[in-house]
Amino acid sequence: YLAGEKSPDRIPLLRGLSKGAPSRDDLKALCAAFGTTSAAPMLHVEGVTPEAEEAAAPEADRATIGRAEMAAAWRHLNEGPEVVELVAIGSPHASLEECRALAAGLGGRSPAAGVAVIVTVGRDTLAAAEAEGTLGRLRASGVQVLPDLCWCSISEPVFPPGARTVMTNSGKYAHYGPGLSGRKVRFGSLAECVAAALTGRAARVLPAWLS
Known part of the structure; x- marks a missing residue:
């Protein structure tokens, strides 16, 4: 979700996810959330997508997603009350x-x-x-x-x-x-x-x- 906001019109390479060995369901959820905030047709994940290393161009722009941004996004997506029906x-x-x-x-x-x-x-x-x-x-x-x-x-x-x-x-x-x-x-x-x-x-x- 946050990666899509930071890369609204370009294909990004996401780093820092491969250590957790994301499952197919993890990647499915990741790509679906990415597609809600980005118009890019795809993304790369370091250690997962075969072309990831080729996508890591030295001159590419870089952005960091920190814990504070993740917490803010969590709050944004959790604006509802505690009671769930x-x-x-x-x-x-x-x-x-x-x-x-x-x-x-x-x-x-x-x-x-x-x-x-x-x-x-x-x-x-x-x-x-x-x-x-x-x-x-x-x-x-x-x-x-x-x-x-x-x-x-x-x-x-x-x-x-x-x-x-x-x-x-x-x-x-x-x-x-x-x-x-x-x-x-x-x-x-x-x-x-x-x-x-x-x-x-x-x-x-x-x-x-x-x-």
Whole structure:
């Protein structure tokens, strides 16, 4: 999200991410958030994209994203209140791995009273999740799984009319959600989304990695 703001019309090379061995889901979320604030068609990640070293031109402009900027962006994407009525996962579509992680996090428990959990997936992911039992586990926990829909196109009545605040693990939807849905938005990790689903609350304090 911040890289897109700093590189609105040029393809950037992001450094400092490879030490954490980003997963495919991490990179998917990264690129989606980048695309909300930048018009650049792609990006490079040092240690991940094959062309990264070739993109590191000595004469290229450089910018640093510090902890203070990250904290400010987190606050910007977390302007909603602590009480959460909807947990929205899958912008872009949730992967099978994310569905498994959500099912494991819920562990058969249902969301708190008044909280809906909706996951959007591609049809192939839906079929795979059904075949291995993950879909059944999600549905047993009260999770609604929708195929071939994007959160940016979901409106009422599919979007719960009574939901006032949405919790999402998507930087993309945290950016677009308020304007598209007319609701307040909270943003956090998948684990934080699970916690919000089970408690109906998302604390308005910086996460440990930023505090």
